[in-house]
Amino acid sequence: MKNHTAPVRKEYFSESSSIFRHLTPEELARIPIDQDPDFYKRGTIVYSEGSRINGFYCVQRGIIKIYKTGFDGKEQIIRFAKKGDIMGFRSTITRERACTTAKVLEDAYISFVHADTVLEFVKHNGTFALELLQIACKELGEANDYITDIAQKTVRERLAEVLIHLRKDFDLDHEKYLQITLTREELANMVGTATESVIRLLSEFKQDGLIELQGRKIKILDEKMLFKIGNMND
Amino acid sequence: MKNHTAPVRKEYFSESSSIFRHLTPEELARIPIDQDPDFYKRGTIVYSEGSRINGFYCVQRGIIKIYKTGFDGKEQIIRFAKKGDIMGFRSTITRERACTTAKVLEDAYISFVHADTVLEFVKHNGTFALELLQIACKELGEANDYITDIAQKTVRERLAEVLIHLRKDFDLDHEKYLQITLTREELANMVGTATESVIRLLSEFKQDGLIELQGRKIKILDEKMLFKIGNMND
DNA sequence: CGGGAGATTGACTGATCTCAACCCGGGTGG
DNA sequence: CCACCCGGGTTGAGATCAGTCAATCTCCCG
Numbered sequence: 001m002k003n004h005t006a007p008v009r010k011e012y013f014s015e016s017s018s019i020f021r022h023l024t025p026e027e028l029a030r031i032p033i034d035q036d037p038d039f040y041k042r043g044t045i046v047y048s049e050g051s052r053i054n055g056f057y058c059v060q061r062g063i064i065k066i067y068k069t070g071f072d073g074k075e076q077i078i079r080f081a082k083k084g085d086i087m088g089f090r091s092t093i094t095r096e097r098a099c100t101t102a103k104v105l106e107d108a109y110i111s112f113v114h115a116d117t118v119l120e121f122v123k124h125n126g127t128f129a130l131e132l133l134q135i136a137c138k139e140l141g142e143a144n145d146y147i148t149d150i151a152q153k154t155v156r157e158r159l160a161e162v163l164i165h166l167r168k169d170f171d172l173d174h175e176k177y178l179q180i181t182l183t184r185e186e187l188a189n190m191v192g193t194a195t196e197s198v199i200r201l202l203s204e205f206k207q208d209g210l211i212e213l214q215g216r217k218i219k220i221l222d223e224k225m226l227f228k229i230g231n232m233n234d
Numbered sequence: 235m236k237n238h239t240a241p242v243r244k245e246y247f248s249e250s251s252s253i254f255r256h257l258t259p260e261e262l263a264r265i266p267i268d269q270d271p272d273f274y275k276r277g278t279i280v281y282s283e284g285s286r287i288n289g290f291y292c293v294q295r296g297i298i299k300i301y302k303t304g305f306d307g308k309e310q311i312i313r314f315a316k317k318g319d320i321m322g323f324r325s326t327i328t329r330e331r332a333c334t335t336a337k338v339l340e341d342a343y344i345s346f347v348h349a350d351t352v353l354e355f356v357k358h359n360g361t362f363a364l365e366l367l368q369i370a371c372k373e374l375g376e377a378n379d380y381i382t383d384i385a386q387k388t389v390r391e392r393l394a395e396v397l398i399h400l401r402k403d404f405d406l407d408h409e410k411y412l413q414i415t416l417t418r419e420e421l422a423n424m425v426g427t428a429t430e431s432v433i434r435l436l437s438e439f440k441q442d443g444l445i446e447l448q449g450r451k452i453k454i455l456d457e458k459m460l461f462k463i464g465n466m467n468d
Numbered sequence: 469c470g471g472g473a474g475a476t477t478g479a480c481t482g483a484t485c486t487c488a489a490c491c492c493g494g495g496t497g498g
Numbered sequence: 499c500c501a502c503c504c505g506g507g508t509t510g511a512g513a514t515c516a517g518t519c520a521a522t523c524t525c526c527c528g
Contacts, residue, residue: 068378070386071465078378090371093364099375122367123360129367130327130356136370137327143377144302144312144333150384151426152304155516184475192385194517199476215525216474231305389484418507428485433508450506 013111018058019086019135022127030117037111040064046087046102046110053091053098055114059083062108063170063180066100067189075189079139080105080169080180089132092118105180153231155193159201160230162190163211167220177217247345252292253320253369256361264351271345274298280321280336280344287325287332289348293317296342297404297414300334301423309423313373314339314403314414323366326352339414387465389427393435394464396424397445401454411451 013020013028020028037060040046047053049069064081078100081087091098092115122129149158170180182190188198202218205211210226212219220226247254247262254262271294274280281287283303298315312334315321325332326349356363383392404414416424422432436452439445444460446453454460 068382070382072386074386076382076385078381090374093367093371094375096375099378119364122364126357126360126363129360129363130353133327133356133363133367133370136367136374137324140324140370140374140377141328141330141333143374143381146381147312147377147384147426148302148304148310150381151310152306152308183473192381195474196476196518197516200516203476417505429506430486430508431484434484437508 013058015084018084019128019131020058022131023121023125027121027125030120031113037109040104040108040110042104042107044104046104047098048101049098051098053088053115055092055112055116056089056118057081057087057102058111058113059085059087060109060111062104062110063106064108064110065103065105065186067103068100075186076192077186077190079142082169086135089118089136093132093136105182150192155191155197156201156204157230158191158193159187159198160205160226161232162187163205163218163220164223164226164230164232166218167223172219173217175219177212177214177219181216183216247292249318252318253362253365254292254355256365257355257359261355261359264354265347271343274338274342274344276338276341278338280338281332282335283333284331287322287349289326289346289350290323290352291315291321291336292345292347293319293321294343294345296338296344297340298342298344299337299339299420301337302334309420310426311420311424313376316403320369323352323370327366327370339416384426389425389431390435390438391464392425392427393421393432394439394460395466396421397439397452397454398457398460398464398466400452401457407451409453411446411448411453415450417450 013023013031015021020031037058040062046057046064059081061083064087065077066079066081066087067075067077070076081102087102087110088098090096122132149161153161166178166180170178173179184198184202185195187202188195191198202211202213205226206213208225210220210222210229212221247257247265249255254265271292274296280291280298293315295317298321299311300313300315300321301309301311304310315336321336321344322332324330356366383395387395400412400414404412407413418432418436419429421436422429425432436445436447439460440447442459444454444456444463446455
């Protein structure tokens with residue numbers, strides 16, 4: 001998986017978006033990554049549910065789908081990780097096995113930082129620890145919102161909400177279509193519904209002039225209305 | 235709210251279950267709580283959604299219901315906090331407003347630790363920081379499970395699961411009934427369903443000999459079967 | 469050109485929700 | 499002391515959202 005033309009390297013760790021930005025040069029030097037980030041091709045599993053994770057995965061490029069597998073094998077997408085995001089920190093911190101699977105949606109470059117190193121930093125660099133705590137707490141807040149939404153909103157409302165979130169989290173291409181392309185099934189696995197329901201609702205939204213569809217690509221036309229349909233506040 | 239016969243005091247902070255247990259005596263001394271924990275009567279709101287929180291609430295006794303209010307005003311119960319749990323740390327860390335409301339279900343004694351103090355500890359005591367991180371990550375893992383369950387399981391399965399969880403998290407009284415008593419509506423707000431559905435399913439479970447009902451009190455008779463109905467792994 | 473994955477559509481089913489009536493027990497004011 | 503009221507708790511009936519099944523269709527690929 002290594003040995004590609006890595007587009008990003010060690011400098012990544014001192015970029016302003018990185019959680020490692022507050023480390024001292026000495027601490028940075030301690031990160032044992034003289035090697036380039038690893039390349040992961042679309043479709044690759046970075047880690048899977050139940051496996052042991054021994055550190056952080058820092059996404060430098062690409063998109064990774066993070067999901068849980070439910071009782072009947074159905075995926076529930078928890079979130080996507082993209083440039084600047086870290087994956088696997090929950091398991092690293094709690095020392096439990098991974099409770100999610102991370103699968104590459106768009107070719108990715110990912111750096112791995114060993115758990116020992118991370119824990120070292122947490123213990124000796126308060127700013128780093130706080131940073132990490134903030135990330136965890138942010139996710140926790142989002143998870144709580146998600147719970148409430150899934151429990152209380154209709155599929156229609158949730159789909160509208162998911163579209164808005166995608167719009168916020170991902171860039172648009174030159175034609176204003178969402179950069180991220182998902183199968184209908186993946187959309188369904190975010191919303192928590194059946195594929196067919198997503199299909200029907202999408203074409204409804206399209207009929208109502210709220211979105212435009214081009215195969216898997218989606219363009220948001222009427223964000224305001226989707227916002228309303230999704231009963232959103234933020 | 236103060237001035238009751240406080241059953242627990244400052245010693246609480248050095249108890250083995252406390253997140254403060256790894257603080258040095260000097261650090262402990264810095265916690266500005268020479269006063270007893272505050273008493274909160276059943277029904278009291280400790281903090282509510284949208285308000286600013288300036289620190290941690292450490293539950294020393296009692297049960298607090300933590301919930302979000304959905305679009306149409308319906309509660310979604312996220313979790314319960316009881317002895318040893320802390321509340322409000324998410325907002326304290328992220329500096330955002332509270333995204334949940336905390337309401338007392340059983341008379342409680344709660345200590346408050348100011349955000350500055352907490353942040354101080356996070357920055358200067360690595361073990362404390364790690365401890366907090368672990369708590370956050372644990373909750374995060376649970377939240378992810380919750381999301382998957384609500385999205386994929388039927389109401390019946392979720393109710394069975396909720397009962398099992400209650401069984402695990404709360405003690406039994408002398409007659410083996412669950413100590414915690416919830417209204418049918420509260421159960422519904424945990425499961426994410428309508429009150430009537432909970433009522434119907436509870437009486438089904440009762441008919442099937444899985445549980446016994448005594449008003450609001452619930453006794454688990456056949457945990458194994460509930461486990462199975464809930465499609466649970468852990 | 470055949471095969472397979474994903475997308476669509478239609479028909480049917482059924483789990484849940486909603487609405488409405490009614491019950492029950494406790495507390496209260498007359 | 500008692501009628502009344504109110505907050506749950508129950509039950510039944512009907513409405514419906516959304517899931518399942520099955521048949522097609524459309525690409526894309528080898």
